[in-house]
Amino acid sequence: QSALTQPRSVSGSPGQSVTISCIGTSSDVGGYNYVSWYQQHPGKAPKLMIYDVSKRPSGVPDRFSGSKSANTASLTISGLQAEDEADYYCCSYGGSNTLGVFGGGTKLTVL
């Protein structure tokens, strides 16, 4: 099972919106609505931001939204804030009892 493909880095200014893509295949991202997104600050454990493609856990700001089209999932962060600067990872069910396939991660820089 290959890792999902994410851009290595994205950037945006405070108040702007950014979108991080996560490209998979019809065997993972495209085949199931089980994509999740995690935010990780340096030295910290990952934090769940989105699950089941577009659902937000309690406490996650609605500035964070998720979507999917065919084999590509996306995380959009609107109204960028300095504290959003972190690494972001997507994850998808990979089929055949492979419960998690992660993307390589994207470093978000808030300019």
Added chain:
Amino acid sequence: LQLQESGPGLVKPSETLSLTCTVSGGSIGSSNHYWGWIRQPPGKGLEWIGSMYFSGSTYYSPSLTSRVTISVDTSKKQFSLRLSSVTAADTAVYYCASPYSASPYYFEYWGQGILVTVSS
């Protein structure tokens, strides 16, 4: 729900890595929840290792399945990871995590992580 990893921080090559995750603030054995392990090599991305259903069913990464065992001890409110025949490539921060739900496809609760170094 809180999770806390414990175990040796240094393991010799070819030996078996053993870690335990202690669960507090919730039930581990009497509800339909999943419990999992994820690792992160220094400076690299996340890798799912495997997950276990409260009933004992296990699911492992295809790349690690021959070396991984996940088990649960409900009396101690702990679940464990064993990774055999380790090499330097297994050096990583190991996280235990759980959705604390019947869905195994995401992880809402995470431990703080424990760095395990494989070196002689």
